[in-house]
Amino acid sequence: MSEHLPALVLLAPLFGTLVIGLFGLRDHRVCLPVTLSCLAVSLFSAIGLILRVSSGGPVDYFMGGWEEPLGIGIQLRADAINSPLLVVIAIVALLAAVFTIRPAGERDSEKTPYFYILFLLLSVGLFGITITADAFNVFVLIEVTALSSYGLVAIGSSKRCKVAAFHYLIMGTVGASFYLLGVGYLYLKLGSLNMQDIHTILASNENLADSRAIRTAFVFILVGIWTKMAFFPLHGWLPNAYSYSPSGSAAILAPLVTKVSVYVMVRMMVSVFGLDQLEANVEWGHFVVWLAVIAIVAGSMMALAQREIKKMLCCLIIAEVGYMVGGAWLGDPQRWGMTGTLYHILADALMTSCLFLAAGVFAKWLGAVKLEDLSGLFRKMPLAATGFVIGGLAIIGVPPTCGFYSKFYLIRGGIESGQWIYVAALIGSSLVNAVLFFRLFEIAYFGKNPVASHAHGHGHGDDGHDHHETPVVRREPPLHALLPVLVAAALLILLGIFNGPVVEFIRTGLIETATVVSTGR
Amino acid sequence: MKAKIFASIAVVITGAILLYAVIDFPDFGDPGSPPNAGVPGGAPAASRYYIQNTYRDSKVPNLVTAVLADYRGYDTMFETVVILTAGISIFAILRVVRRDDDPSAPEPVASDRTIDGDHHRIIVGITCRIAAPLIQIFALYVVAHGHYSPGGGFQGGVMLGASFILLALSGSLRETLARFSERDYTRLAFVGILIYAGLGLLPMWVGRNFLDYGALSGLFMTKGEEMARSHSMLGVEIGVAITVMSIMFAMFANLSTRGRLQGGL
């Protein structure tokens, strides 16, 4: 069975949707166990893949057995770059699924099965994008991901989420179309869609790689993916889409969709166009790093201006995307920048997951939407607040959380490549994050006026009315909501402590991929 | 006005980049261009392999069907999943379920005739009633004959869906829903994918890769792997047609009534 692991990762949630669709529409109790068990299968397959990759190198899987000649069928490929991301996707999706457990007594919605179907389809898409080695297949799976995200954003009952989803749809479709256009340009010049094949052809024909069509293809693929990952000037859709969507949707959308897009960019750079080729054109790298610096500064500034918790977190995502794009384009010879980016993808997915889960908990059980609503949080929900603090510390970059180490590697890459402006932007943005979160922590620790938060909690809390006279009562959320936050926080620290082996694994795999591919297999 | 200036700038820049590359393109209709023949000096393009070997591999003369359902069948499976995702997203966004204890649910609408006037209804309604089964038979032909002529699951599925939409347009949505109810089309959409993915899963049982239909020669009792591929492609196309038909009609029913499945238009 172990040779089928690459397919199993995404087939498990796919068949899960079918089970929910066939049985869950009548009996809603089917939905959650099926979702959890399918994602657990994916998680175990992904861990199995990591083990196989670490012992025997990249794992290939040819759909339909069309192996020879390369490029007639569709290839899946798990290597050191994407197998850790598969595990993180499975973990984050599992945590978000646990978070969506309905508290006892809450009314079941008619749309529950639709939510879980879209949730599983989204994870199918994310797994598929991550593991495929076919440029066109990426487009199809981007669309599976995108269409399920639109549904997940718009499934809420608020008026604003529909408008947010509409803008998301327009931007997302234009981005995906640009990607498709770029793939078309590659196809018309190279006649192949398989990433490995494309790279072999590009590496063996010097003049092809410099031709106008290939450059244009690269620009359009890049712009398309940047739209999908909300890279600064193209970020317009993100804050509204993620902050007005239901908490359960935001808990899977916000951590994963942008990170997987960053991964697609890295994959395109490493195994399609080739790092050597890109680094030959130094100006491009400088230009993108400048764009990334602007994105970091803009994201941090926007985050300072926000009054709502989720909006602030969304602006932080925009800044984090800037970190990753900049890190990938540093172009230092030891590949610390690229390694830092890949490690930061994992770290940031977990951080964002932790923070959005915590924000979801606060929104649901405290009715906290604005920053001030968090006052007295530590007395009301000490455990949930601890998880939130650890997530915040990770975003700031305090050791021993993984946020510190990912920034460390990114800064190392920046220093080695001499991109001082990028290093300055990273450190400046960390300071802004520190200001933001310590302001929050202060409100949460010392903030008075808990009555105001009850006024906001009106209608959300189970028995909020009884506590008007006794302002401070400890009211931890139920276990299924608390557990994901704490697990995510624990994973942040674990990933930080074990950063050495993880980074080593990624970096050796990355250098191997970059060199093996560039010599044409 | 600001949007128009911005749009003009964006369009001019994008268009300029695209036209800058056009000069570099292979000539229109050139059989020796990279997509058609491969890069000069390199391996021949995949399309050349398809043209030369499809008939040997699967005994299917229609190359598009063979590439769609076999060589790139994994893409096509997700293409069907895209349709399903869109359908489920539309349900999630629009569908309003009326509960007896829910006062905010919409009131039932008195009339659900889409065309007013008895004369029109008689002529149009009867014509469409006669036409619908013919359309459906033709759609089945398109699905089944996809191996030999242009056609296949998507095209046939759209026609099947269109026949139901025609009935709903010319008669009433309620009558059509009585024949093809919400429960049916939701289930069928998933059954279609189940046929596709299940057929792909079977080869894994005997240790072959996902979607490797060649392993199914025992199931279809064929002599060689080629005919097994051919039969599996038909099965896959049927699955695609079922999903496409259901989702097309579901989209129409939900969009035309804003998710209430009552009244309409």
Add this chain to the structure above:
Amino acid sequence: MQAFFQEAVIPHFNFWIYVVIMMIGLWSVIAKNNLVKKLIGLSIFQTAILLLYVSLGVKEDATIPVVESGVLAAYKETSATTDKKAAPAIHPDRYANPTPHVLMLTAIVVGVATLGVALALTQMIYKDFGTLEEDEVLQKIKALHEDV
């Protein structure tokens, strides 16, 4: 000027047209205020890509990618006598390239699916805000925001 037309425009006529159509779509996506007009633009934009891909598969003097029965008969004779892996008798320039057709079938389906979801969203927006003009919707959202 004439040389430019001879070299750059005439052999790439389809590709020039596709750029023009695509830019019309992109312009209306950005500039139009009405949400449905934006969607029409989006559809034009997506359809232009189909023209690009399908133009790539064209071969002069080639027919549709369905192997004709006469060729099949000849093919059967040669493959019956020789080894299965032997060089096939079908000439690749005889048929148009099937790959772009397959890819664009996928893109068409994606376009339909996106349009369906987008129409569902516009319906909900119209129901909630009573208008499809983007600036009016945004104004009403702002008013909503101030009420809270």
